[in-house]
Amino acid sequence: EVQVVESGGGLVQPGGSLRLSCTVFGGTLDYYAIHWVRQAPGKGLEWVSGISLDTPRIGYADSVQGRITASRDSAKNSVHLQMSSLRAEDTATYYCGKDMTPGGMGVWGKGTTVTVSS
Amino acid sequence: DVVLTQSPLSLPVNLGQAASISCRSSQSVVHYNGNTYLNWFHQRPGQSPRRLIYEVSNRDSGVPDRFSGSGSATDFTLRISRVEAEDIGVYYCMQGTHWPYTFGQGTKLEIK
Numbered sequence: 272e273v274q275v276v277e278s279g280g281g282l283v284q285p286g287g288s289l290r291l292s293c294t295v296f297g298g299t300l301d302y303y304a305i306h307w308v309r310q311a312p313g314k315g316l317e318w319v320s321g322i323s324l325d326t327p328r329i330g331y332a333d334s335v336q337g338r339i340t341a342s343r344d345s346a347k348n349s350v351h352l353q354m355s356s357l358r359a360e361d362t363a364t365y366y367c368g369k370d371m372t373p374g375g376m377g378v379w380g381k382g383t384t385v386t387v388s389s
Numbered sequence: 390d391v392v393l394t395q396s397p398l399s400l401p402v403n404l405g406q407a408a409s410i411s412c413r414s415s416q417s418v419v420h421y422n423g424n425t426y427l428n429w430f431h432q433r434p435g436q437s438p439r440r441l442i443y444e445v446s447n448r449d450s451g452v453p454d455r456f457s458g459s460g461s462a463t464d465f466t467l468r469i470s471r472v473e474a475e476d477i478g479v480y481y482c483m484q485g486t487h488w489p490y491t492f493g494q495g496t497k498l499e500i501k
Contacts, residue, residue: 306490308438316430316438316481316492330488366437374426374485377449379437 280383293367412482
């Protein structure tokens with residue numbers, strides 16, 4: 272059974288940086304895509320970024336464009352999200368979701384919490 | 390970006406009754422390969438979202454058959470035939486046809 276586990280969240284000051292990681296267990300990074308979805312406290316789900324694993328495609332939401340970079344580390348079966356110039360409105364639980372079939376995001380992790388505050 | 394609009398946003402239901410959630414898309418979510426990547430998720434308080442339905446009408450493994458999905462192109466529906474206590478939480482539709490993937494606002498189901 273494929274599982275994904277997020278790590279790297281924490282408390283950071285406005286303007287600071289953080290690197291989130293999503294590690295895949297029980298499967299490989301070879302197919303479809305991995306996405307980052309965030310949920311601010313009491314709010315809905317917002318797609319943040321996606322990295323396609325079988326085609327050269329990376330996407331970012333307008334709200335984070337220019338401040339976030341997604342990358343993959345095949346040796347560690349992981350995808351990373353480098354976040355910089357963080358703002359209070361980036362405070363959220365960040366979930367990693369993996370497409371097990373195209374367009375599906377069938378596997379989700381438990382999330383990692385990012386708090387941007389002074 | 391594709392905008393998904395769910396209704397209702399709040400859904401009070403009696404146990405054992407049927408419930409229905411609509412998801413309308415600002416543009417067709419039929420992929421050029423002919424598939425429609427419209428999904429439904431359920432999120433209980435304090436938990437991660439769990440996918441219930443993929444590609445409009447396919448139930449994920451372990452999802453009770455009281456859940457069903459239907460629709461096409463821009464108009465989709467999630468139905469629960471007989472609501473049980475464990476069904477409380479928020480339901481989201483999500484399209485994975487076009488990047489960026491987008492979610493509906495969420496529908497909160499509660500027991501009357």
